[in-house]
Amino acid sequence: MKQGTIVFLNGTSSSGKTSISNELLNHNEFAFHHVSIDDFFKRLFGDYIDFINTTCASAESADRKAEQVPNDILIDPLVELFFSTVKFMSAKGMNVVVDTVNDSDERLNACLRLLSDHPVLFVGVTCSKEELMRREKLRGDREIGLAISQYDNVYRLHEYDLELNTETLRSDECANLIVDFLRSNREYTAFQKLSHRSVGVS
């Protein structure tokens, strides 16, 4: 069976990933499925995530090591399950748009390990810090400063198949550029290059 294409959107919160994904869903030609890590966690593990957050908040975690525990033991395996689900969908021939904030080397490496033998179009969804702050204030459903706190980690990668600045492009224009790339049958090389380099664990 032909593997489905994975369009991997890399950008901070409020950079416009969901808006681009929604536009891509309108392109019947590729019949995309949208998988967002937020929805995946909320729908499948809502109560469980609440339990983890509550346990973390009540734990005495003044030192950084203690704060890492829930990530290492619980969250990272759930993130792996998310990427495994993407891999499974691609293996079943489904075209998938992946919407996630990839802000740690461990997670990126897990995703490279799981997906590098699948066709991944790696797309940088970029935006200035000023515009991200403006959007956060406007939308009101995200903590102000969240995007800035993710910025340096998310945009530490400079290897993309396609880079889209959502400050100068509308979401539908971004989606059209992605579709044009897919139609062109150009090779996707960014993920391969990243996986050969294997991102150093910070």
Ligand SMILES: Nc1ncnc2c1ncn2[C@@H]1O[C@H](COP(=O)(O)OP(=O)(O)OP(=O)(O)O)[C@@H](O)[C@H]1O
């Ligand atoms: N190309 C764009 N031009 C102008 N505004 C945009 C653009 N893309 C998204 N926005 C606006 O930015 C806000 C955040 O967009 P969106 O939900 O798509 O971001 P996101 O990256 O999915 O965020 P999150 O990760 O927090 O869910 C929305 O209010 C949206 O209308």
